[in-house]
Amino acid sequence: MTDATTPALERALHHARAHLETLDTQPVAARADLATLRARLGVPWTDAGVPAVQVVDDLVAATAGGHHASAGGRFFGWVIGGALPAALAADWLTSTWDQNAGLYACGPAAAVTEEVCGAWLKDLFDLPAHASFALTTGCQLAHVTALAAARHAVLEAAGWDVEQEGLFGAPRVRIIVNEDRHGSVDRAVRQLGFGRASLQIVPLDPDGRLGAASLAQALAVGSGPTIVVLQAGDLHLGACDDYEALIPLAKAAGAWVHVDGAFGLWAKASPRRAHLMRGIEAADSWATDGHKWLNVPYDSGLAFVRDAAAHLAAMTLSASYLAPGGDARDQIDFTPEFSRRARGFAIYAALRELGRSGLADLIDRCCDHAAALAHGIAALPGAELIAGPGLNQAMVRFRDPREGAGEADHALRTNAVIAAINAGGEAFFSPSVWRGRRGMRISVSNWRTDERDVARAVETVRGVLAA
Ligand SMILES: Cc1ncc(COP(=O)(O)O)c(C=O)c1O
Structure with missing residues (x-):
């Protein structure tokens, strides 16, 4: 019927x-x-x-x-990702099944699917098997989830029960971040009640990474409960911190180390690029996205926390009318939401469709295409590479050819070229500013992008520059 x-x-x-x-x-x-x-x-x-x-x-x-x-292969703006066939189909089914994936009791298969995704991903990222995890709306809420666990743990170590007492009267928590961190880190800090004044901002080295000497200096100038936020994949040049050097330093100072790995953490899946993530498993929490490089539809983020007890303490919820899952995992104990979408199905489908080698291949292809785009565009008359390529990111800009043209003129020229490329409909790029210079970001994160797309995009830019 x-x-x-x-x-x-x-x-x-x-x-x-x-x-x-x-x-x-x-x-x-x-x-x-x-x-x-x-x-x-x-x-x-x-x-x-x-x-x-x-x-x-x-x-x-x-x-x-x-x-x-943006579902296609010539969209290079921001870090948008794509939707793998199985992930898109599973996402349709997610809506069809319409489970409330807060509790095992409300959606048994949804709960177990998330359980399996968590185990597979911890294995993929080499995170401790006992680490807890949450499937969130995106990396923004993954930061909130992980930093809520951090807040609990660092204040508990200082003798303060933040879940009971809140932050009024609590010891001040300082949060060491780099100057180019993603804005979602700051918003998580605000949402958790730390306030911007908690941020201790450290300049980056010229290569976009946090230097060990800079971190050591920052750790030395303060004291008390401390969280250090590291970066796996900066959005301008894909820079990844030196975790082997930085994490032990932070740990020696008693800090909780959180990693923003919105897209960069996926480099761990590629044997060619996993070295960039060396030592990252020693952190305390990690935030990443499914909807970027794993190519599942929006919305899909992931938080992992080494100290599952701190994670639970920060997020757990019980009410008389809820039916705890007993042996099963109730997602509500780990996520910031109450009712929620069954996000595990699409992640599960993407991971199964790709397999380990397919995922590695996706990561490598995107990085190789980003490098080809960056070098191809930078070789055009009037263009120059200003950052990267690193991972799947790079920045180029377009110089104003007039004699005596200055930074402001190059910025205007860059804006105009980006606008003309996007208006032409053949490719799409988004602008940004890096180290004070206006540039065009090159970002490749879609499974569909192939060599023809790269060639077509470079030719498009050539045409715009020649016009
Ligand atoms: C490095 C980095 N961190 C965090 C985020 C926030 O992720 P989401 O938009 O999934 O919340 C982004 C998104 O662009 C990002 O690039």
Whole structure:
């Protein structure tokens, strides 16, 4: 018997196919502007409902041109990732099954799938088997989760029960971070009540890594409960800290070490690049994303915590009407959310589809394509490499050819070139500023990107520069 949802799902499949099967030919950048999208979507919400099939068709029509073709291989902005076939299909099923993945009792298969994902990923990243983990919305909430565990542990060591007493009157926690850290670290720090004043900001070495001498100096100028945040994959040049040197230093000072490995941690999966992560397993907590380099659909983040007791203490929840899973793992004890999506299915599917060698290959391909793009573009007249390539990241900029042109002119020229590339629809890049210089980021994190995409993008940039 046909279910009431089947016609709408069939329309969704039809539209999904139309989107995916034209990724190679549609403009990469969204081309519908803000006013158009508002006008199309902002129809009166009617008293009477609309048949489901029409809702789906209308949604597709109203948003047409309002999506970047970031599912395709020529989208190089930010670190957006892609969606592997099995992961996308599993994500559809996740919505179909519609489990509340907070408790084993609410979704037994969802709970066990997450359990398996946690075990596979700890093994992949070489993290301690006893470490706890949480599947979160993204790396932002992975930071919050891991740093909540850190807050618990460092304050407990100082004789303060933060879960009971809160932060009012607590010993001040200092958080040592690098000058180029991702903004999500700062927001986690604010959300956890530490405040910006807790940040002790350390300059980076010219290679974008935190120097051992700089960290030693920072550790020496303060005292008390301390958290050190290290970086696995900086977003401009993919820089990875020297964990073998830094983590023992931080540990010797009694600090909790947290790693922002939103995308960089996945380098561990590649035998060619795992050396960049050497020593990282000695940290206390790690945050990363599934929706970036693992290529599962949004939203998908991962937190791992060495001290499972601290993690549990920071996150656990019990209520009279909840049914704890006994032997089973209740996700609610580890995540910042209550009700939540069953994020494990897509991660499980991605890991199974790729296998170990497929994942290694995905990481290596993206890095190789990023390097080819960076060198290919930097070799064009008027272009120059300003950072990287490292991992799957690099920065280039475009110089204003006029005699006497200064930094501000190069920044304007760079903005104009990026705008022209994106407007052309053949490739998409996003801008950023590194060491005071405006540049175009090159970031490759989609399983679909191949040599043809790289060549097409370089030719596009060549054409824009020659125009
Ligand atoms: C280095 C780094 N850390 C953290 C984040 C935050 O991750 P998410 O957007 O998944 O919350 C990002 C996202 O771009 C990132 O690049």
